[in-house]
Amino acid sequence: MNSEKLIKLFEAFVKKDSDAFHKIAWEIIEDEKRKKHHLLAAQLKHILIENTSSLNMNHIQQIPPIPRDNEKGFRLLDVKKFFLDWNDVILSKETEEILKQIVQELEKENLLNTYGLKPKRKILFYGPPGTGKTLTAKVLSSVIGYPLVFVRFESVISSYLGETASNLRKIFDFIEKGKWVVLFDEFDIIGKQRDDPTEHGEIKRVVNNFMLMLENYEGDSVIIAATNHPHLLDIGVWRRFDETVYFDLPDRERRKKIFEKYLKVLKKDKNINLNKLSEKTDGFSGSDIEQACIDALKNTILNGRELLSFDEVEKAILRQRNKIKAKRTGKYE
Ligand SMILES: Nc1ncnc2c1ncn2[C@@H]1O[C@H](COP(=O)(O)OP(=O)(O)O)[C@@H](O)[C@H]1O
Ligand SMILES: [Mg+2]
Structure with missing residues (x-):
């Protein structure tokens, strides 16, 4: 192990700096993964989260350090807890049914697993602005009991060229460390059609990157992407989601x-x-x-x-x- 990291780990322990401890512990796990020490990485990860999960994850989930943009130091996401219920959002019967089914699948995950089935976890919300997509993500987070991770796109995108992909990586690394409802709001900013002629390659790379990370994601969190401009998303993006939910104007x-x-x-x-x-x-x-x-x-x-x-x-x-x-x-x- 890298001696610098070992020193930092000891320092964090002695100073009782839990944020610093977790940060460095996760870096070590990533290092071990990179060295293909998968068993060790899995064991360390288990000690770090799975053990705490049985104690308190469902109640007071430990929040790992919030990832920040390298260049400007902006927070890339916010974590918030909501206490809403289905009465707080007024939706069509169809939309509500789809959402309640998603919740039910998560609640009955163990049952589904015994049949080799998995709950839906990657969801796309689309429809006109102001129809309750963001609000519904808050309701889902409340009902499921996972805090809402709100991804701040201004910070993700506004950084210097090349930094965006690394920001996305940091966000997915964070997501891996817990059970959240993760909202990529106004997702079209990165979901922008990949062959947009006014675009010079950066967004294309970011979209490819995002889709790959989404596809590879196998954790416990629920990932929601919301967009007011579904026409900006190409077919490749649509296919990556387990469910797409349309929010229409209210009748x-x-x-x-x-x-x-x-x-x-x-x-x-x-x-x-x-x-x-x-x-x-x-x-x-x-x-x-x-x-x-x-x-x-x-x-x-x-x-x-x-x-x-x-x-x-x-x-x-x-x-x-x-x-x-x-x-x-x-x-x-
Ligand atoms: N279907 C709805 N039921 C109840 N309130 C709504 C609904 N849609 C929008 N609102 C109100 O408008 C606000 C903004 O809606 P929002 O969820 O941000 O829409 P979207 O994300 O689809 O653009 C909500 O916080 C809520 O106060
Ligand atoms: Mg919104």
Whole structure:
């Protein structure tokens, strides 16, 4: 073993610096793997995580040091715990069924294993912006009980040429060390069609790299990639996922439920009719409806009124509709 690492390991132990200890311990495991000492690497890995897992992984999972970008030192990811449930996101029956099946497969993993089957772990979320993809990843993380690892693409991509692939490697190394729900949000940034003519090879390399890492990944985490622009992904990317889940714009019934959810804070005037609000918001995403609701609530509160009126919500809907138009056309009205 490299003597420098041995010294660092001792120092970390003496200083009781658990982050430093884990960092160096993982480097040693990687070194051993590289030397093809696979048995030793597996034993060391077992001592480091599998032992702690039976004690506390399910409750307080140890978070290894957060990987950082070499050049700028940015954190490449964030780890957060959420406490949401299925009521926090309003989805179509079909979408909800697929998601619940994913959870069930994970819960019954041992049973599936006895038949040589494996739960789905690599999932692609796609659909228009504001339809609840990010929110659903948080719900899944809560329901499954694995913390959410949120991959920060700004940091992954914004680094110098050539650094991106190494950042991805660091992220996958981190993922290997625990049970997480990992969200690669706005995934299209790296999933961008590989033969895009405006692109000079770097993204192509990154995508190939990402797909290879995804394909080779056999750990316990659930990996979710989310995109608002599925057309930017080529067929090669789609094939790598065990499941693809479409998030559509909410229909009338769901829009009504979303209004109900986000208008709860205030007492409503008698004339508030959720069906009418729902009819007036065809084409709105969940996020658009939430924005209109917040807008109406704030106006009511700031004007010192206690009851939320239909008028107020209607005005907020109009304002939101103009914003949606502006976003689509780049023009304000
Ligand atoms: N289906 C939904 N049910 C409930 N709230 C939603 C839904 N879709 C969007 N929202 C609201 O809009 C916010 C932004 O949505 P987000 O999950 O970021 O959408 P996406 O990731 O699909 O762009 C959410 O945090 C939530 O408050
Ligand atoms: Mg999102």
